[in-house]
Amino acid sequence: MQVAITVNGVVHERDVDPRTLLVHFLREELDLTGTKIGCDTSQCGACTVQLDGKVLKSCTLLAVQADGAEVTTIEGLAENGEHHPMQTAFWENHGLQCGYCTPGMIMASAAFVRDNPGASEGEIRHYLEGNICRCTGYHNIVKAVKQVADAAAGA
Amino acid sequence: MWPNKFDYVRAGSVDEALASAAGGGKFLAGGHSLLPAMKLRLDSPEQLIDIGRIPELQGISANGGLTIGAGTTHDAIASSADVQAMCSALASACGQVGDQGVRNFGTLGGNIAHADPASDPPTVLVACGATINIQGADGKRSVGAEDFFIDLFETALDDGELITSVSLPNCSDCQCAYVKFPHPASRYAIVGVAVCLKMDGDTCAQADVAVGGATVKAVKCADAEAALAGTTLDEAALNAAAEAVKADIAEDLIGDIAYPESYRQQMAGVFLKRAIAAAQG
Known part of the structure; x- marks a missing residue:
């Protein structure tokens, strides 16, 4: 089936097998391998992207369902060569170890802080229930998100 | 994991969806119950009828009671002021489904059609006396939530029938x-x-x-x-x-x-x- 999906501001028209998951479309059709496949069962959040601004687990949506939509992946978060504040905060707070969960963590956290500037540590921890990290123990991830949330509230 | 192959049809209206369903297969709304099951080969429908873009299945209306379109997402229900006022338990339950990514795309109709025993919204629908509104080739019918859920992953839906909405009484005094x-x-x-x-x-x-x-x-x-x-x-x-x-x-x-x-x-x-x-x- 023919689809036209805007990814990071660029329209991509492709003829896809209907069973192609969005994460396959991103990784295998577009070579955007920043988005990871982790559990592949909608639980771990490694495949998190934003679809029309909403956080989505891209292993749980068909590419045909995203036809006409705007998708943002980790590759599209920086603007004008400048890291998104959430990317900078993960760097500054060392919010990662192996890095596998990081693209999903950042995509989810960026949407969360956009919608919830000034979020508390508790709210951040609760929100991140959909993104699983097996290395860090979450502490530096939460510190990174809190830094951006605080900055967003002060702006 | 890739699901098995299937034919994909996108329906623009309930009538179109029902007409396509004559050829068998399953309805796809948000896909957040069906696709995981298909990826695990627990389900392999030969046809998916995408009902995710049908306007008449969307939205929440409050007229004495609540009517929630089957294609309304958990997030939309959880954050609806009308639902919070008239059935706060349902807003709470929908806010506890999965995580934010799941709630952004998973729908109430898809959730109850799947009838996972560990899901949250069905318990509230049964407690609060909800009515499930269904449409099929033979017309419309309504089933009380208590009679709708029959067994593990089993509901009163017949083949080719589509949930169009869920009605709830006003519980604001409760x-x-x-x-x-x-x-x-x-x-x-x-x-x-x-x-x-x-x-x-x-x-x-x-x-x-x-x-x-x-x-x-x-x-x-x-x-x-x-x-x-x-x-x-x-x-x-x-x-x-x-x-x-x-x-x-x-x-x-x-x-x-x-x-x-x-x-x-x-x-x-x-x-x-x-x-x-x-x-x-």
């Missing part, structure tokens, strides 16, 4: 709540309890109670309701209800190696008390 014991990893309900209490001063005039998670389907709990009605919800009444609810669900219990039937049965009583406390809070 004290209602949904409380669950989430599985520590998956967050699915090990036990979920919904209560809807109609209070007359300090006395509970009527109590509606349903339990899910611990059971093959959401179960209405008449004995627990009888133990609460007419009381001031004092400690003796709560203890009696917590004991009665164990009998209410005895026939329908499910369990696994980590959380066996007997444990879930006991927890149903504990979480009934917590749900009542939350409703009164």
Whole structure:
């Protein structure tokens, strides 16, 4: 089936097998391998992207369902060569170890802080229930998100 | 994981969807129950009829009661001021489904059509006396939530029938709540309890109670309701209800190696008390 999906501001028209998951479309059709496949069962959040601004687990949506939509992946978060504040905060707070969960963590956290500037540590921890990290123990991830949330509230 | 191959049809209206369903297959709304099942090869429909873009299945209207389009997402329900005012337990339950990514795309209609026993919204729909509105090739019909859920992943839906909306009475005068014991990893309900209490001063005039998670389907709990009605919800009444609810669900219990039937049965009583406390809070 023919689809036209805007990814990071660029329209991509492709003829896809209907069973192609969005994460396959991103990784295998577009070579955007920043988005990871982790559990592949909608639980771990490694495949998190934003679809029309909403956080989505891209292993749980068909590419045909995203036809006409705007998708943002980790590759599209920086603007004008400048890291998104959430990317900078993960760097500054060392919010990662192996890095596998990081693209999903950042995509989810960026949407969360956009919608919830000034979020508390508790709210951040609760929100991140959909993104699983097996290395860090979450502490530096939460510190990174809190830094951006605080900055967003002060702006 | 790739699902098995299927034909894909995108329906623009309910009539189009029903016409396509004559050729078999399954309806695809948000896909957040169906696609995981297909990836695990638990389901391999030959045709998917995408109903995710049908306008008439979207949205929430409040006219005396609530009518929620089957394609409305959990997030939209959880954050709706109308739902929070008229059935706060449903807003709470939808806000506890999965995580934010799941709630952004998973729909109420898809959720109840899937009828996962560990899901949250069905328990509230059964407690609050919801009606499931269905359309098929032979016309429309409505089924009470209690009769809609039949067994594990089994509902009253016939082949080719589509859930169009869910209706709920106005519970704004009630004290209602949904409380669950989430599985520590998956967050699915090990036990979920919904209560809807109609209070007359300090006395509970009527109590509606349903339990899910611990059971093959959401179960209405008449004995627990009888133990609460007419009381001031004092400690003796709560203890009696917590004991009665164990009998209410005895026939329908499910369990696994980590959380066996007997444990879930006991927890149903504990979480009934917590749900009542939350409703009164």
